[in-house]
Amino acid sequence: MSYRITGNTGEWEIVVGLEVHAQVVSEAKLFSGASAEYGGEPNTHVSLVDAGFPGMLPVLNQECVAQAVRTGLGLEAEINLFSRFDRKNYFYADLPTGYQISQFAHPIIGKGKVLVDLADGSTREIGVTRLHLEQDAGKSIHDQDPTRSFIDLNRAGVALMEIVSEPDIRSPEEAGAYLRKLRQILRYIGTCDGNMEEGSMRADVNVSVRKPGETDYRTRCEIKNVNSIRFVMMAIEVEAQRQIEIWEAGGTVDQETRLFDHVRSETRSLRSKEDAHDYRYFPDPDLLPLVIEQSWVDELKAALPELPEAKRARLEAEYGVSRYESSVLCVEQAIADFYETVARGADARLAANWMLGDFFAALNRTGRSIEDSPVSAEGLRELLGLISNSTINGKIAKEVLEDMVETGDSASVIVERKGLRQVTDTGAIESAIRDILAANNDKVEEYKSGKDKLFGFFVGQTMKAMKGKGNPALVNETLKKLLSE
Amino acid sequence: MSGIHDFTLASARDALKSRKISAVELTNAHIDAIERLDGQLNSFITRTPDQAREGAKVADEALAKGEGGRLCGIPLGIKDLFCTNGVRTTAASKILGNFVPPYESTVTANLLKDGAVFLGKLNLDEFAMGSANLNSAFGPAVNPWKRKDSDAKLVPGGSSGGSAAAVAAGLVLGATGTDTGGSIRQPAAFTGIAGIKPTYGRCSRFGTIAFASSLDQAGPMARNLQDCAILLESMAGFDPRDSTSVDTPVPNYEASLKRGVKGLRVGIPKEYHVEGMPAEIEALWQQGMNWLRDAGAEIVEVSLPHTKYGLPTYYIAALAEASSNLARYDGLRFGERVSAPSLDGLYEASRAAGFGEEVKRRILIGTHVLSSGYYDAYYLRAQKVRTLIQQDFLKAFENVDVLLTPTAPSGAFAQDEKPTDPVQMYLNDVFTVPASMAGVPALSVPAGLDARGVPLGLQLIGKFFDEETLIAAGHAIEQAAAFHHRPTIHAGVSA
Numbered sequence: 001m002s003y004r005i006t007g008n009t010g011e012w013e014i015v016v017g018l019e020v021h022a023q024v025v026s027e028a029k030l031f032s033g034a035s036a037e038y039g040g041e042p043n044t045h046v047s048l049v050d051a052g053f054p055g056m057l058p059v060l061n062q063e064c065v066a067q068a069v070r071t072g073l074g075l076e077a078e079i080n081l082f083s084r085f086d087r088k089n090y091f092y093a094d095l096p097t098g099y100q101i102s103q104f105a106h107p108i109i110g111k112g113k114v115l116v117d118l119a120d121g122s123t124r125e126i127g128v129t130r131l132h133l134e135q136d137a138g139k140s141i142h143d144q145d146p147t148r149s150f151i152d153l154n155r156a157g158v159a160l161m162e163i164v165s166e167p168d169i170r171s172p173e174e175a176g177a178y179l180r181k182l183r184q185i186l187r188y189i190g191t192c193d194g195n196m197e198e199g200s201m202r203a204d205v206n207v208s209v210r211k212p213g214e215t216d217y218r219t220r221c222e223i224k225n226v227n228s229i230r231f232v233m234m235a236i237e238v239e240a241q242r243q244i245e246i247w248e249a250g251g252t253v254d255q256e257t258r259l260f261d262h263v264r265s266e267t268r269s270l271r272s273k274e275d276a277h278d279y280r281y282f283p284d285p286d287l288l289p290l291v292i293e294q295s296w297v298d299e300l301k302a303a304l305p306e307l308p309e310a311k312r313a314r315l316e317a318e319y320g321v322s323r324y325e326s327s328v329l330c331v332e333q334a335i336a337d338f339y340e341t342v343a344r345g346a347d348a349r350l351a352a353n354w355m356l357g358d359f360f361a362a363l364n365r366t367g368r369s370i371e372d373s374p375v376s377a378e379g380l381r382e383l384l385g386l387i388s389n390s391t392i393n394g395k396i397a398k399e400v401l402e403d404m405v406e407t408g409d410s411a412s413v414i415v416e417r418k419g420l421r422q423v424t425d426t427g428a429i430e431s432a433i434r435d436i437l438a439a440n441n442d443k444v445e446e447y448k449s450g451k452d453k454l455f456g457f458f459v460g461q462t463m464k465a466m467k468g469k470g471n472p473a474l475v476n477e478t479l480k481k482l483l484s485e
Numbered sequence: 486m487s488g489i490h491d492f493t494l495a496s497a498r499d500a501l502k503s504r505k506i507s508a509v510e511l512t513n514a515h516i517d518a519i520e521r522l523d524g525q526l527n528s529f530i531t532r533t534p535d536q537a538r539e540g541a542k543v544a545d546e547a548l549a550k551g552e553g554g555r556l557c558g559i560p561l562g563i564k565d566l567f568c569t570n571g572v573r574t575t576a577a578s579k580i581l582g583n584f585v586p587p588y589e590s591t592v593t594a595n596l597l598k599d600g601a602v603f604l605g606k607l608n609l610d611e612f613a614m615g616s617a618n619l620n621s622a623f624g625p626a627v628n629p630w631k632r633k634d635s636d637a638k639l640v641p642g643g644s645s646g647g648s649a650a651a652v653a654a655g656l657v658l659g660a661t662g663t664d665t666g667g668s669i670r671q672p673a674a675f676t677g678i679a680g681i682k683p684t685y686g687r688c689s690r691f692g693t694i695a696f697a698s699s700l701d702q703a704g705p706m707a708r709n710l711q712d713c714a715i716l717l718e719s720m721a722g723f724d725p726r727d728s729t730s731v732d733t734p735v736p737n738y739e740a741s742l743k744r745g746v747k748g749l750r751v752g753i754p755k756e757y758h759v760e761g762m763p764a765e766i767e768a769l770w771q772q773g774m775n776w777l778r779d780a781g782a783e784i785v786e787v788s789l790p791h792t793k794y795g796l797p798t799y800y801i802a803a804l805a806e807a808s809s810n811l812a813r814y815d816g817l818r819f820g821e822r823v824s825a826p827s828l829d830g831l832y833e834a835s836r837a838a839g840f841g842e843e844v845k846r847r848i849l850i851g852t853h854v855l856s857s858g859y860y861d862a863y864y865l866r867a868q869k870v871r872t873l874i875q876q877d878f879l880k881a882f883e884n885v886d887v888l889l890t891p892t893a894p895s896g897a898f899a900q901d902e903k904p905t906d907p908v909q910m911y912l913n914d915v916f917t918v919p920a921s922m923a924g925v926p927a928l929s930v931p932a933g934l935d936a937r938g939v940p941l942g943l944q945l946i947g948k949f950f951d952e953e954t955l956i957a958a959g960h961a962i963e964q965a966a967a968f969h970h971r972p973t974i975h976a977g978v979s980a
Contacts, residue, residue, distance in 0.1 A: 048588060052813040054581070055568045055590060055692040057727050089809050089855070091832055098812020280855035282864060285698035285806050287728050 003171030004212065007244045014240045015208045015217055016169035018232070020182060022161045022192035023136070023200035024067045030135050030159035031058030031101060038198050042152035050157040052096030057286050060085075064159040065290065067191040068108050068133050069300050071161055074185045074307055075128050077112025079297050083132075084289045089280040094138035094151050102162075104281040107132035108290065114165075114185070115309060116177035117327060126178050127166030136160050161192065167206065167217065172233035179203065179229045184308050188333050202227045205260075207239045209247065218243075219253040223260050223267055235260040239267045311336055319348035328356055334370045341377035346384040354384060358398055362405050374405045383411035395468050396420050424471045429462075429478050432470070436461045437482060447483060455479070489514040490977030494559055494658040494712035495739075501548055501558045508548065508558025512541035512602050515560045518976035519604060519656050525974055528626045528641075528651040530565045531573050532605035540602040547600065556719055557600030562657035564648050565606035566613055567593045567703070568692040572603075576694045577611045577621040580839030582820030590692025591724045592661060592703045599719045604657055608647025611841045612811065613668055613696040616913040618646025619903055620843040628676055628897050629654035629972035633938035637899040642672030642913075648706045649676040655976035659707035659716050663693060665700045666799050667893075667917025670929035673706055674892035674942025677931040677970060679959070680706040681713045682917075684950045685924035686731035688717075689724030695810040697803035698729075700921050710930060710959045714738035717952065733950055741953035746961045747781035749954070752885030756792035757916060759894065765935050766891045773889050773932060773943045776965035777958065785885050789877040794870045795919040796911060801854050801867035802922070808851025814839065846907065875923040882925075882948045887958045890916050892929040892942035920946045930959045931968040940970065 004011040029036050032049035049056040072079050084106040087099040109131035116124050138156035142149045163182065169175050183194035183201060194201045208220035223239060226232045238260075243253045257276075258267040283289075306314070308330050315326040315336065329339045329352065343351040359380060366374055383400060386392050392400065392415055403414045415421060423429060436458060437444050447454040462475050489511065492500065500506045516534045523529050537560060544558035568574045568586035575581050589597070597603070608626040610618055617640035618626040626647040628639035641650040645662035649672035652660050662669035664682035673680030681704045688703040695701060705716030718739065723732040753774060758767070774784045816822040816835025823834035840848070854863035881888065893913055904910050920927040926949075929942040943962055947955035971977075 051818070053588075054574070054576070054584070054586070054694045054813070054819075055690070057691055059726060059728055087809050089812060091812065091815060091829070093817060093828055096813060096818065098815065099809055278857045280809070280852065280857075280860075282805060282809070282855055282860075285729075286695075 002212070003173065005209070005240055005244060007248050009248050011212055012209045012240070012244050013212045013214075014170060014236065015167050015210060015220070016175055016236055017167035017206040018165045018169065018175060018178060019204040019206070020163045020165075020179070021202050021204075022071075022163060022186055022194070024064050024133075024159035024161055025191055025193060026061060026063050026067060026159055028061050028063075029157040030061055030064050030133065032157050034157065036158045038200065040154055042150070042154060045154040046156065050096070050153055052098070058101060058284070060287060060290065061159065064133060065108070065292065066300060067159070068131060068161055069292070069297055070189050070304060071163075071186060071191045072109035072112060072131055073297075073301050073304055074189045074191075075109070075112030075114060075131070075163075077128055077131065078110035079292075080106065080108055080110055081292050081294060081297075082106065082289060083108040085133075085284045085287045086281045087284045090277050092137065092140075093149060094140045094153070094156065096138070096153065096156065100135050100137060101284055101287070102134035103132035106289075114178055114181050116174060116181045118173060118177055124174060126168045126174070129164040129166050131161050131163045134160050134162055167208075172236045175205070175236055176229050176233045179232060181308075184331060188305055188307055190305075196228050199227060203232050205232055205235055205239075207236055207243070208253070209240050209243045218247075219255050221253065221256055221258050221267070223258050224270060226260050231260060231262050234262060234265065235267060238265055242267060305333070315339070319343050319352065321349065321352040325352045325356060332370065338370055338373070338377045342381045342384065346381045347388050350384055350387065351381075354380065358401055362401060366405060374408065375401070379404060379410060386411055386415060390422065390424065390471065391415060392420055393422050393468070393470075393472050395463075396422065399468070420469060422469045422471045423466055424474060426474060426478065429466070429470055429474050430482070432465050433458070433462050433475070433478055433482055436465060444483070455483075458483070488977055490518065490655045490975070492658065493709060494707055494715055497658055498556070498559060498715070501544075504548065508541040508544035508602065509538065511558060512537050512560045512604070515604055515656060515658070515976075518654075522654055522974055522976060523651075523656060526627050526629060526650045526654055526656070527624050528608050528647040528654070528656060529562070529605045530575055530577060530608050530621075530623045530647070533572055533603055534605075536572070537602050537604050544600050544602060554599030554719075555715065556596060558602060559600070559658055560602045560604050561596060561716075562604050562607045562648060562651045562660040563593055564609055564645050564661050564663060566609060566663050566694045567661055568694065569593055569603070569606065572606065574606065574694070575623070576613070577609045577623055578814075578840065578844070579622045580814045580820045580836070584819050586692070588692060591689035591726065592693065592720045594692075595719050595722065596661070596716075601719070607645075607651055607660055610644035610646065611844050612694065612807070613644040613663055613665055613701075614807070614843050614847055615643040616667070616671055616910055617898075617900075617903060618643040618672070619900065620841055622841060625900060626650045629974035630676065630897060630939055631973040635899075637901070639897040639899055639939065640675065640903070642675035642893070642897060644668040645672050645680075645706060649673055649678060649680070652676070652678045652706050652708060653972050654974050659705060659712050661703060661716075661720065662706045663696075663701055663703050664917075664921065665696050665702075665803060666921045667914040669704045669706055670917045670927060670942070670944055671893045671913055673929040674931070674940065674944075675897040677940030677968065677972065678706060678708050679710045679713050679928065679930050679963070680704060681710075681717055681928040681952065681955070682921070682926060683717060683721060683952055684731075684926040686729055687721045687926070687950065687952070689722070689727040689730045691724050691726040695806075697806040698810060699806060700799075700803055702921075710928070710956055710963055711739060711742055713928070714742060714956050731950070736953055738952060738956055741956045742960045744953070744957035745781065746777060746958050749777075749782040749887065749958060750885040751777050751782045751784050751958065752787035752881050752888040753784060754787055754789045754792065754881070754888055754890060756789050757890045759915060762891075762894055766894060766941065769933050769941050769943065770889070770891050773962055776962055777889065780961040780965065782958070782961070787881040787885055787888065789874075789881060789919065791870060791873045791877050792919055795874060795922060796915055798867045798870045798874065799914070799918040799922055800850070800911060801863050802871055804847045804851035805855050805864050805867075806851070808848045808855065811840075811844070811848055843907070871922050874919055878920070878923040878925055878946070886948070886954050888946040889958075890944045890946065892916060892944040896935040896937070896939035896941050916944060925949055926952050926955055928955055928959050930962050930966070932962060932966045933968065934970060940968075
């Protein structure tokens with residue numbers, strides 16, 4: 001169903017385009033040799049080039065170019081063999097040169113696309129207009145002194161990819177799904193860590209509203225620098241609501257730049273169109289046009305890792321997992337790798353069940369990530385093997401997994417130490433059941449007079465008596481036999 | 486009688502190698518001359534005698550062992566646009582304050598590596614913007630030449646006016662200059678010395694304070710082309726820190742002096758016969774043609790049809806870049822910060838106080854031509870015309886090897902004759918700007934004196950990276966002109 005907001009005059013459709021700034025994973029900055037690493041003491045990752053010293057010149061970091069091309073390939077986009085760097089001129093204290101080097105007229109990546117999955121199981125294609133490389137600015141710190149501002153240039157000059165979507169997004173959910181998918185692709189390719197808390201991915205959100213059926217776009221507002229997926233979704237909702245109220249009151253929306261305040265759940269005007277900067281873009285004369293070879297692009301393409309869509313399709317085909325399971329397993333490359341290690345040499349469907357269930361629960365509980373999982377993929381595979389060969393049953397396996405998380409011991413060691421091998425001796429099972437039935441004569445009578453539900457009660461009692469170690473199939477079978485005697 | 490100040494750079498080099506003279510002696514003689522004469526010339530912004538003596542001592546040690554680079558012990562002056570490690574660098578502006586770079590420009594690093602000794606930093610027009618060296622925050626540099634009939638202070642040309650004055654007066658054996666639209670060639674002509682603007686990309690721009698990045702090019706200034714050739718060989722070369730520097734081998738420029746011009750085709754661009762050009766300039770130009778013809782060259786008329794668009798196009802392209810290049814001087818990191826209640830106020834007050842009039846004028850023009858609504862009409866069109874100007878040269882060079890023109894439309898003028906209309910001042914660059922726009926190399930050699938006894942220069946323009954032919958042709962003019970006049974103010978014995 002299409003997302004609609006109902007106002008006083010009827011339904012409204014929202015139109016959203018996103019400009020995502022993704023920090024490029026690279027050792028050095030876009031035009032200098034200074035470290036691009038996040039954090040560090042203020043002003044310790046700064047070269048003379050970053051600080052805009054007289055006579056300093058930018059030299060393009062080829063690795064950042066490769067990262068942009070890889071990303072473009074991941075977005076199935078046009079790779080422009082000719083692109084160019086422009087200067088975007090404006091004065092600000094954390095911009096030492098007075099201009100940001102960006103690609104305005106000739107971006108390195110052209111049109112591409114992102115396939116997003118929605119909660120109802122449907123898929124939508126969101127167009128990517130372009131991707132270009134640019135420098136990040138430094139950071140101004142205004143809250144440490146009543147009269148002075150401080151500047152940290154560690155980020156100044158770090159490479160960013162600005163990824164601009166078409167205005168194809170029609171709901172907050174789609175915006176969220178787009179960002180998650182984009183982040184997933186960037187992480188797979190290793191071109192951006194997608195860490196929104198550290199600011200390595202942030203979004204400018206362009207929002208407008210219109211009546212369903214209108215073909216033209218109405219005036220949009222740009223909400224700057226939103227730094228979480230949840231906030232992007234919230235900002236779209238409140239901004240759309242604000243614009244609808246203006247239109248419905250007979251007003252017109254002014255094109256402007258706004259800020260999202262998540263505490264008050266509102267957007268506020270930052271500057272109007274009239275106050276918009278005249279950036280005076282022109283080609284940076286310190287840099288030659290960027291010309292790359294198709295053969296190099298082909299090399300990068302050949303070396304690209306398997307991307308989320310392809311991996312998901314393969315997991316479904318190769319391991320027989322469901323579309324839902326494969327999408328969860330493919331959220332991160334490391335999870336998919338972990339799964340495949342478990343699934344090779346184990347029951348692949350059982351492996352998917354366990355990963356999505358008890359294993360993720362254990363990660364959550366311990367606050368660990370897949371990379372530093374307390375249980376290795378090999379360890380989990382061994383545990384699942386013990387289920388498959390009937391050494392333990394599923395219920396016991398859960399207990400064993402908890403023990404593995406706690407002690408780091410292997411599954412077989414724990415099973416032996418705790419004597420958890422399941423009982424398959426029919427004699428022992430029968431004798432346990434007979435004791436239960438004898439102690440619950442009344443229930444046996446009720447069961448026999450038609451209260452079938454009590455069967456579960458008998459199973460539970462039996463398993464309890466056997467400390468969970470009874471082979472469930474044998475317990476069921478024997479119970480049925482004895483109850484029908 | 487010949488003395489220490491009669492050395493050229495080349496002869497000093499030879500005397501040092503043969504130990505006829507020590508580097509310390511040579512350096513001390515120049516330091517003395519600077520102390521004696523620079524009060525009149527104001528060619529230095531910063532003097533570095535201690536550093537120079539130290540360098541000379543090290544040079545003597547190397548020379549004693551038969552070692553040392555090609556410039557070992559040669560005292561030079563450095564235009565104060567090149568950043569020099571540990572030595573104040575001003576660009577002749579107040580806005581940089583007492584900025585002391587913690588790094589060395591590639592060009593000066595190359596000179597130091599070859600053993601040169603730096604006597605100090607030379608005066609210029611603020612941020613290399615000017616044609617008379619009247620736009621310096623440290624006062625104007627003065628031309629050591631005087632008119633026969635007057636004691637009026639003449640301008641040394643600009644922007645490398647301090648370099649030109651110091652070389653002409655014998656305060657240094659050679660100097661670095663930078664040329665954006667004529668800033669080496671015009672002052673060389675005004676002071677009776679030689680200067681080369683190499684092909685764009687020949688010398689690294691790393692560490693040289695930028696005026697207009699797509700035009701700025703460092704080059705040598707010295708008393709003759711042999712000296713310039715020796716300096717250029719040291720200054721030039723690929724630098725990975727400058728993306729626009731070109732990776733092509735540096736030839737032996739000094740050797741090209743001996744090539745001669747037999748069979749060389751010399752183009753005379755007809756459009757350079759501009760209206761109102763003084764007859765003596767026309768006559769000198771004709772003289773140049775005759776000299777080259779007599780030396781065996783062939784004179785051919787060529788056309789550079791877009792010449793008349795050179796100046797306006799230059800003043801759009803160069804100033805657009807300058808407006809952006811100078812944005813970093815905002816009062817936050819360098820120079821005097823003028824406090825104000827807001828950040829924008831601080832910028833405005835600091836830049837208003839720190840930049841001189843001409844620099845402000847150029848920033849305003851450059852900002853305007855890049856502004857939304859004007860960009861296409863000015864900047865974009867200028868870029869297109871620039872391509873046409875470049876094509877003019879490429880086409881002309883299909884037919885000729887070098888072009889011969891006057892360097893400037895007049896000789897040096899007096900300080901108080903400075904045109905009140907800035908555009909009139911810009912006309913000084915009319916012959917030098919087109920080669921800059923095209924990026925091709927060009928040089929100026931002294932060729933004679935005007936009626937009032939002030940030197941005039943001839944300009945040669947060459948093909949991309951063909952400085953050698955340029956130097957060969959220039960040397961032919963040098964030999965024919967036999968320019969041995971000396972300025973009124975000179976360290977040595979007057980000729």
